[in-house]
Amino acid sequence: MITWSVSALLLLFIAMGIVTMGERLSFIALAGRLEMPTNMERALTFVAPAVLAALVIPDVLALTEALTFVVSFDRAVAFAAASVVAWRSENMVLTIAVGMGVLWLIGAV
Amino acid sequence: MSSPRSEFAAGAKDVLPGMVGLVVFAMITGVTLVDAGIAPALVVAMSIIVFAGAAQLAVIQLLETGTPVIVLLATTAIINLRLMMYSASLAPHFRSVSRRWRGLLGLLVNDFAFALSMTRFSNQMKGVCKRWYYLGAAIPVWLTWQAGTVVGAFLGARIPEGISLEFIIPLTFLALLFPAIENRAGGTAALLAGISAVLLAALPFNAGLVIATFIGIFAGVLMDRRSSS
Numbered sequence: 001m002i003t004w005s006v007s008a009l010l011l012l013f014i015a016m017g018i019v020t021m022g023e024r025l026s027f028i029a030l031a032g033r034l035e036m037p038t039n040m041e042r043a044l045t046f047v048a049p050a051v052l053a054a055l056v057i058p059d060v061l062a063l064t065e066a067l068t069f070v071v072s073f074d075r076a077v078a079f080a081a082a083s084v085v086a087w088r089s090e091n092m093v094l095t096i097a098v099g100m101g102v103l104w105l106i107g108a109v
Numbered sequence: 110m111s112s113p114r115s116e117f118a119a120g121a122k123d124v125l126p127g128m129v130g131l132v133v134f135a136m137i138t139g140v141t142l143v144d145a146g147i148a149p150a151l152v153v154a155m156s157i158i159v160f161a162g163a164a165q166l167a168v169i170q171l172l173e174t175g176t177p178v179i180v181l182l183a184t185t186a187i188i189n190l191r192l193m194m195y196s197a198s199l200a201p202h203f204r205s206v207s208r209r210w211r212g213l214l215g216l217l218v219n220d221f222a223f224a225l226s227m228t229r230f231s232n233q234m235k236g237v238c239k240r241w242y243y244l245g246a247a248i249p250v251w252l253t254w255q256a257g258t259v260v261g262a263f264l265g266a267r268i269p270e271g272i273s274l275e276f277i278i279p280l281t282f283l284a285l286l287f288p289a290i291e292n293r294a295g296g297t298a299a300l301l302a303g304i305s306a307v308l309l310a311a312l313p314f315n316a317g318l319v320i321a322t323f324i325g326i327f328a329g330v331l332m333d334r335r336s337s338s
Contacts, residue, residue: 001145001146001173002145002146002147002169002172002173003146004172006148006151009147009151009155010151010154012168012178012181013151013154013155013158013159014158015178015182016155016158016159016164016165016168016181016182016185017158017159017160019182019185019186019189020159020160020161020164020185020189020192021215021216023186023189023190023192023193023196024189024192024193024195024196024215024216024217024218025196025212025215025216026193026196026197026215027193027196027197027199027200028196028199028200028203028211028214028215028218029208029211029212029215030200031200031201031203031204031206031211036197036200036201040197041201042330042333043326043329043330044194044197044198044326045198045227045291045295045329046294046295046298046325046326046329046330046333047191047194047195047197047198047227047322047326048198048223048224048227048228048289048295049286049289049290049295049296049298049299049302049325049329050298050299050301050302050321050322050323050324050325050326050329051191051194051220051302051322051325052220052224052282052285052286052289052299053286053298053299053300053302053303053306053325054302054303054305054306054318054321054322054325055220055279055282055306055318056279056282056283056286056303057302057303057304057306057307058306058307058310058317059278059279060279061307062307062310063307063308063310063311075276078276079279079280079283082280082283082284083283083287086283086284086286086287087287090284090287090288091284092123092126092127092281092284092285093126095280095283095284096126096129096130096277096280096281096284099276099277099280099283100276100277100280103276
């Protein structure tokens with residue numbers, strides 16, 4: 001249980017907020033003044049696919065101490081099905097529907 | 110010919126399906142924070158002030174084990190480092206925007222608005238249209254995050270245990286991922302980042318996420334150079 005006082009917690013949150021706001025504003029706030037080298041602009045186009053993949057894959061695959069991939073079978077299948085749908089349709093509603101649907105189906109069988 | 114208003118509507122429409130997953134995440138966050146001993150009103154305040162779920166959860170977890178404040182803030186910075194990358198990617202598109210607007214746009218930076226905007230923006234689009242598409246996507250995200258937190262924090266115990274409802278969250282990001290892969294180099298970036306993230310998952314403070322992202326970007330740049338040479 002956390003024993004911090006209300007004011008201490010609020011101060012912590014504000015500090016976290018300042019850090020986070022700083023990161024959010026960083027480049028956008030300076031947009032007018034700094035000229036970004038072309039190389040860096042090109043590299044930045046890969047932030048989206050890289051970050052999203054880095055966020056998503058660990059939710060489905062995990063490495064155990066035995067260096068084998070631990071996969072929740074249900075989720076892996078649901079994820080694979082959803083991936084195909086996401087790839088082909090690029091439709092978010094469909095992707096989520098298929099992913100959850102397959103997960104529930106497998107769980108129910 | 111698209112107008113600012115139609116772009117705003119497009120942004121809202123594109124982000125809407127993602128809000129299903131986000132509201133689940135927000136509710137889970139609200140419940141978890143209250144369970145950890147934070148008063149519901151404070152939990153809501155945290156979501157407004159910080160507006161970053163992963164960091165909120167991670168820090169509260171560390172708080173329970175008596176971690177020093179400097180580490181808590183460093184963790185926040187690292188987990189949210191991707192927000193700085195988003196800022197860097199979006200900045201060129203908002204170059205023509207006034208400083209005050211850029212303040213607002215910057216404060217709203219989040220995964221959804223970033224991913225959707227990067228997929229949508231082209232060099233032909235007018236600055237004002239980009240700004241409104243981004244806002245169309247970003248504002249619902251902010252609203253959803255706050256609403257979900259409130260529900261989770263105040264109704265916590267009464268939220269039914271979903272049938273693995275939290276699986277919606279990775280599915281949502283999956284749905285954002287594929288449109289963001291525009292060519293082989295992008296695919297390479299995603300693949301390398303994904304593999305690295307799994308291999309580095311054990312690193313503390315979510316450092317694995319950041320390193321994996323850089324590895325993915327690096328791989329994308331290499332593939333990109335190879336394709337164009």
